[in-house]
Amino acid sequence: MQAEVNQELCISCGACIDVCPEVFDWNDEEKAQTILDEVPDQLESQASEAAESCPTDAIVIN
Numbered sequence: 001m002q003a004e005v006n007q008e009l010c011i012s013c014g015a016c017i018d019v020c021p022e023v024f025d026w027n028d029e030e031k032a033q034t035i036l037d038e039v040p041d042q043l044e045s046q047a048s049e050a051a052e053s054c055p056t057d058a059i060v061i062n
């Protein structure tokens, strides 16, 4: 599974990073980004939860 943050939609609320810091972190533009190319199996539910917590639906899960 892969997760991607749409930089145009991210409003820097920090919810995804609170929910799943193993997968999401801030980038230099103070937007969230994915820090792992591939989400490990054991973090999939947490990453999905982070995507659901995003107020602007900026996180795309593939």
Ligand code: SF4
Pocket: 005, 009, 010, 011, 012, 013, 014, 015, 016, 017, 031, 032, 053, 054, 055, 056, 057, 058, 059
């Ligand atoms: S939850 Fe969504 S809007 Fe908030 S920091 Fe993460 S990607 Fe950006």
